[in-house]
Amino acid sequence: MYKLKLVSTVFVCGALFLSGCTSTVKSVHRDDNVKVNAMEASSVDFKGAKLRVGVVNFENNAARKVRDIEIVATNILTTMLQESGQFIVVPRQDLDAILDQQDLSASKIIGPNTAIHLGKVLGLNAILTGSITSYAELVESSNTILTQSKTLVAKVGVDYRIVDTTTGVQLFASHGNGEFRKTSGGLLGFGSKSSADTSLKDGALRDALAKAMNKITGQLTSDLWSGRIAQIKGKFIYINAGKQTGLRIGDTLIVQELGEDIIDPQTGVSLGRAPGVVRGKLQINSFFGKNGSVAGVISGGGFRNNDLVKLQN
Template sequence: MKKKSLILIGIFFIIFIINACGVLGEITEVSGNTETNPIIKYRVAVVDFENKTKYGQARLGSSASDILTTELVKSGGFIVVERAQLQKILDEQKFQQSGFVPQDSAISLGKILGLNALITGSVSQFGVKIEGEDALFVQTKRQTAEAVVDIRVIDVQTGRILYANSGKGTAKKESGAFLGMGSHAGYDETLEGKALREAILQFISDIVLQVSKEPWFCRIAEVEEKNIYLDAGMESGLQLGTRLEIYHIGKEIRSQSGDLIGSLEEKTGEAKVTKYFGSNGSIAELENGNLPLRGDMCRIAVQ
C-alpha cells in the first residue's frame, strides 16, 4: 500500500513539473519576442577641456575630453564629431580652443557642424599624494591621484546650458619591496587617466538624460529638384519612412542684455525619408508645403 502511495505521489510530482516547465517556456517565448524602438542618436562635439591646475599642462584637459568622447560613444546615444574636424572649424573661425565656449560661438559651431549639443568643461582640481612606510625589512609606497572635473552641456540653438555638474575621481596604487627586492617605481602617470575617468563616468547617464529631453533635429544639407539631402541617416538611427516636419529658422530674439532667447520658426512643409545617402546622410521627398532651403531644420513629426 505504501509503495502504491509513493508511486502515485511521484506521478503527480512529475506532472506538476512538466506543467510548470510548459508555463515557464511560454513566458520566455513571449518576452523574447518583445521589440524595442530604435534609438535616434544626437550629434554632439566635445571641446578640449581646460586644465586649470598646475599638473600636466594641456595633457590633462585633452585626456579628459578623450575619455568623455569614448564614454559618450559607448553609451550608444550619440554621434561625436571627430576632434580633427572640430579643431579645423575652431581654427578657421578663430573660436576659443578649450574650456567654456561663449554663447554665440556655441551657436555658430552648432550650425556649421550640424550639432544637437556642444559639451565643454575643465579639470578644476588635480593632486597626487605619495605616502610610504620604511620598516626594518619592508618598504611600502602608496600613490593617490584625485581629480575634479567640471562639465557643461550647451544647447546650440539658444546657447543656454542644458546641464552642468562637477565630479570627483580617485585612483590609488600601492607597491612594496622586501629586503630591497620588489617595486621601486616612480610616479605612475596612468593614475591620472583613472582618476579622470572615475570623475567623468558620473556624468554620462545624466548627459544622456538631459540631451534626450530636447527634441531631436537634423539640418538640410542640400536641395536638388525633389530630393532633400539631410545630414543624418542610418548611423544616426533615422529610419526609412520617417516623416519629418520642416522649419525655416528666422529672426533671432535677444534679451536686453544681448543674450539669445530663441529664433522665430516657420513650418514650411513635411517630408518622408526614402533612402540613405553617404556615410551618415539620407534623402527625403517633400510630401506637402514649399521646397525647403539649405540649412533649414527638420524634426520628427508627431504621430
C-alpha cells in the same frame, strides 16, 4: 644532522617567504564605476537618432598644474562618447580648424554666437567642454618588519557643460570627482613604484568622466536631435542625416524655419534663436550616400533649404 635539517628548514622557509613577498601592484577605481559598466553594456542596443557632437579642449584651472591634464581629459571624454554608440563625434581636428580660423579659445566656445556658428559649419547638435578644477596626489604607506606597501592616491575634480548649437543655450552644467588608487608592495630595501606615474592622473580622470557620462547621456537624448534640409529637387527633399544617424524608413520629421536670433538689448549678445514657425511634415523614404536620406511631403509646404527638421515623437 640536526643542524643540517635546521639550515634546510630555514632556507626553505626563507625561500617561501621571499616568493610570497615579491613586489605586487594593484590598481583600483572607485566602486561606483559598476553603474557605468552597466550603462556601457546597454549602449550597444541603443536605438534612436544619434546626436552629432563635438568635444572642445578642457581648461586646466587646478591649483596644481599637471602637464597636459586638460588634453588627456578631452581625449578620454571623446573616446567614451564614441564607444557609447549613442553619438556621432566630430573629429577634434575639424573643431580645432574652425576655432583657429575664428581665433577662438575653449573658454569662449560656450558663447551663443560661437556655438551656433560651429553648429552651422560642422552640423553639430551639441558641444561639450569643461575644466579641471582640482588635482592632488597623496601616499598612504604601511610598513612591517620585513615588508612595506605603498598606496598612491590621485583625486581630481572636473567641471563639464553642454551647449545646444541650435539655440546657443547652455543645456547642462555639473561637477564631478574621480579617484584612482594604486597599491604596490615588496621587501623593505627594494622600494615601491615612484609617484611620478601618469596612470594615476589617467585613472582619476577616467573615474570622474565615466561617472559624468551617466549624466551626459541623460541630457543628450534623441529629443534634442535636429537636422537640416540639404536640398529640394521637385518632390524629393534631401536631408543631411540618414542611416548612420539612426533614422529609419517611415520616420516622420517636423519641419520648421530656423527662427529669429534674439539679441540682448543691454549686452548686444545673442540669447539664442526663438522657435521657428512649423512648415509641415516629411516622411523618410530612402537613404543615400554615407549619411543622407530622401523624404517626401506628408503635409504643409513652403519648405526651404536649411530648414530645421526634428523627429516626431
